[in-house]
Amino acid sequence: MTDLFRITAVRWAFGIALWSTFMTLVLFGFVYWQTAPFVQDELAHVVRHEVLYAAQQPDEAGVRVESWIRDDLHSVHFGGVFGPDGTKHLGNIDALPPDLPPDGEVRRIGTLVAIAGRALHEELWSAALTLPDGRVVVVAHDTDEIDRARVTVLRALGLALAPMLALSALGGTVLAARGRRRMVATQAALARLMNGHLNQRLPIHGTKDEFDRLARDVNALLDEIGRLMEEVRGVGDAVAHDLRTPLTRLRTRLETSRARAASVEEFREAIDQGLVWIDQTLAMVNAVLRIGEIEHGRRRAAFASLDLADIVAEVAEFHEPVAEEKGVMLRLLPPDAVPAIKGDRDLLFEALSNLVENAVKFTPPGGEVRIGLQGRDNAATIAVEDTGPGVPQRERVQVFGRFHRLEPARGSPGNGLGLSLVLAVAKLHGLSVEIGEAPGGGCRITMNWCAE
Secondary structure (H helix, E strand, O other): OOOHHHOHHHHHHHHHHHHHHHHHHHHHHHHHHHHHHHHHHHHHHHHHHHHHHHHHOHHHHHHHHHHHHHOOOOOOEEEEEEOOOOOEEEEOEOOOOOOOOOEOOOEEEEEEEEEOOEEEEEEEEEEEEEOOOOOEEEEEEEOHHHHHHHHHHHHHHHHHHHHHHHHHHHHHHHHHHHHHHHHHHHHHHHHHHHOOOOOOOOOOOOOOOHHHHHHHHHHHHHHHHHHHHHHHHHHHHHHHHHHHHHHHHHHHHHHHHHHHOOOHHHHHHHHHHHHHHHHHHHHHHHHHHHHHHHHHOHHHHHOEEEOHHHHHHHHHHHHHHHHHHHOOEEEEOOOOOOOOEEEOHHHHHHHHHHHHHHHHHHOOOOOEEEEEEEEEOOEEEEEEEEOOOOOOHHHOOHHHOOOOOOHHHOOOOOOOOHHHHHHHHHHHOOOEEEEEEOOOOOEEEEEEEEOO
């Protein structure tokens, strides 16, 4: 039995049946609670009306009570007129009930009555009033009608409870089975995923319910995992390719120097060249590790309040000599007043420095690089614009991938990690990075920040 209740469908069916049964009992109880008082109030109203009617005309009180008794076809009407001393004058109630006050209010009492020539003890709904001459008029109705109403309601509730319980259990079973079918389909899809079929996705039935929303979220997660795995695979291929070139050169140079070097100077020259290639390789490895460290978020603990205008000015000043040497005008636009930002000063300087370095590198002599800081409300935008060849629309997303390089840049120094580092720093600080076209042509890259 315990193992049976471990099945979700069984638990759902049982829970739905119990809940439906509980709600049915509550509803039936409310119906019973409303029905019995309603019948009782209606009967009390009739008895109260009849006793008032009989007492309106004292001389006609006996006639009216006898009419009340005579018009009864089911032997449920009772009444009587009694003298001031309690002597019975007329009616089918044998004695004035001692516990019935003559105030016109309806009460349930037990008394002796005459039915078909026999004296019987009956429970009656009775009301009494005192006439001006001291006589007491009593009008009563038996309680069988109320009791029958109660029994009828209880019987109806009892008869309806069993079908309601059965229908509730059936409905719970159907709903639980439907949910179980979808769960089985999900489990089958997950099993195929665990067996290596990474292109498998959870089924979506188009009902837009919780199962569909969960499946859609899991599918989005699987798509992101697939993208990351492709990126890791691409990074691995790129690292292997980029490491192979300097290592091959280094090996070839060392072999050539060992065979042909005739002096210490030639050996030193070979070693120096080898060290340069080793430094290039280490720089690439360190860049990959640095990006991973930034993406992990460990640097967030050192965040402090920063003035973006100071960082932008320092970056412009740092790259001005290189731009001047190449014949490129590096212009710092007047910054707007922007709110302070929480962040790592060194990382933001490095990210912005990478953007400016790329802009200077790809801007031809005589061109211009512009650095600006714009503010609006609680938002800030750092923009770097150049008059270079720009970035094609189809590659504006791929350029942030590790080791991705545009075709014109393949012959220039670099390893394709600069924009990856910029994106990692931006995400760490809650910034977004966008690539567009600068006014007049060229590339425009912005880092956007908005206060929460």
